[in-house]
Every structure is written in structure tokens, then in C-alpha cells.
Amino acid sequence: VDADSTVSAYAFDASSGKMKLLNSMETGGAVACHVSLSRNERLLAVANYMGSVALFRLQSDGRLVERTDLQEHESLGIGVNKERQDGPHAHMALFDAQSKHLLVPDLGLDRVVTYNVEAVAGKLKAATPLALPPGSGPRHIALHPGGRLAYVLNELLSTVVPCHWDAKTCSLTSIGEPIATVPGAAVGVGGETYCAAIRVSGDGRFVYVSNRGHCSITVFRVLEDGLLERVSCSFTGPGVQAEERDPCWPPQDCPRDFALCDKDQWLIAANQDSDSLVIFRRDATSGALVQEGSTAECIAPACVLPLF
Structure with a gap:
């Protein structure tokens, strides 16, 4: 397109x-x-x-x-x-x-x-x-592999809304309150961070969200009732290992998109403003992400699509 x-x-x-x-x-x-x-x-x-x-x-x-x-x-x-x-x-x-x-x-x-x-x-x-x-400003939606859940990503308020999806009636209904991807951050009009992409792991146990401004990937655990629990956060800037980082706009890295690859063993984040692709190893048990130190230069990447 x-x-x-x-x-x-x-x-x-x-x-x-x-x-x-x-x-x-x-x-x-x-x-x-x-x-x-x-x-x-x-x-x-x-x-x-x-x-x-x-x-x-x-x-x-x-x-x-x-x-x-x-x-x-x-x-x-x-x-x-x-x-x-x-x-x-x-x-x-x-x-x-x-x-x-x-x-x-x-x-x-x-x-x-x-x-x-x-x-x-x-x-x-x-x-x-x-x-x-x-x-809210809904930007993207991700469907759970179980077929009955969906997660709506709201760009402007930096929230995720857990939903029930009924394919028989084409009905999407929220089942819980919006959950913040970067708790405490300024969002909405005059905000400092805005969500970009969302993915669900193949086993359905975790949801991943990228944050532009905070320049991070937030990890949520999927609970038995389909609601989400925020469990960790990893920054997408090349080599950034800090535990905390204040959001700012315009963003430093701007992870506009990311992809889970090779049976979800890896996550590749595309930083549009720092012209970089950053590779994370994913822990299948905790869902946590750790930078592998491998990066690649790429001019203003906006989409990552795994082919194999």
C-alpha cells in the first residue's frame, strides 16, 4: 500500500x-x-x-x-x-x-x-x-488463538481493552476495563507516549504491545478469564537495558511495529526514528524479553512481516 x-x-x-x-x-x-x-x-x-x-x-x-x-x-x-x-x-x-x-x-x-x-x-x-x-483512538486489534478473545489497542490513551469475540454473531464485547500499557504516563491530548502495535503469542499466554514515546514493548500475561496482567517491559533502543525510562514526545526510537518469529523464540522491534531493527530473545515461560545485542540498520522501518 x-x-x-x-x-x-x-x-x-x-x-x-x-x-x-x-x-x-x-x-x-x-x-x-x-x-x-x-x-x-x-x-x-x-x-x-x-x-x-x-x-x-x-x-x-x-x-x-x-x-x-x-x-x-x-x-x-x-x-x-x-x-x-x-x-x-x-x-x-x-x-x-x-x-x-x-x-x-x-x-x-x-x-x-x-x-x-x-x-x-x-x-x-x-x-x-x-x-x-x-x-481512546483504537489503532489495532489482535485475536487470541483460542478464537473467543480479542484485544483492542488504543493508540491515543495507551490502553488495551480485553474483549470477547463471538464469530457466530459477529459480536465484539469488552470484558474488562482498559489497562494502561505505561502506567502513570501522560496520554491523550498533549501525551508523551502512544501505542503502535499488538501481538498475541502463539500459545495464547501473553500479549505484547509497543509504545512510541516510552519506546518499549510491554508484556501482559493472559489470565484464565481473558483479562490481562502487566508483567514486564523492555526498551527497544539499541543496547538500552535500563529498568526505568521516562516517556517523551517526539520519541527517541519509536517502535512502530514488531514481530514474533521462529515459533515465538524471537521478537524483532522496528524503531522508526532511530533507524534500527532490534532483536530480543523471548522466554516462553515468563514472556519476558531480553535484547540479544543484535541490531540492524534500517531507514525508518514501519512494518515487520515474518515470511518463514
């Missing part, structure tokens, strides 16, 4: 590491920011940050065939954070495990908009959205 609101399909040669452009299409909206593949890789969803979500049909080789639907999110007026919530801002479009539904966190609406996916027709049918506390 690029700044001109087009989405492109590439063929990837694993032996050479090279990519070949197949084709591109307009998304139908403005400022495309996230893509998601259906389980059978025949549908592609695109979130347009200026308030819409598009659905595309794909060929078996990944080539884009046609845009089959475009859903515009209705404006609810100006939100609590006037600079960031001046209208709808779809920030992610995520298929559920069976690709029968699509979940779209909208930062501007303080909602997670949910859709039923009509795969044959290539259409999206709106269901009941999840409303979040004013000013």
Missing part, C-alpha cells in the same frame, strides 16, 4: 529474495494504511485511514482482479482529541480466523467497526460496532 491510495500485488522469489510487481489498483479511499489477506488468500481487505475499507478479489497467483466493495465510515463529528479525531480514521482491517468477518478499528470514531464478509459476492455487511471510551 502506498501514499497514493493504491494497493499492489507482488510475486516473491524465496530463493533470491527478489520481488516482482504483478499489478496495482486504486483502493477507492484516501491514505491507505493496512492490508489483510483472507484465510484462502482470495480476498484482500484494505483500510483507508481517511475513513473507509475496501475489499478486493484476488487470482490464485495473488494478482488483484477487482475491487468488489468500498464501505465508508460515517462521521460522528469531532472527537475528544480534535487533532487526531476530526473524522473517521480506519487504521486496520483484520479478517477473523475463518475469514467470515472483518474487524476495523477506527481511531477517529472510538469504535471497532465489524463486518460480515459475503465471500461469494465480495461484499461487506456492517454489524454492531464496539464503542470505546471517548478519546
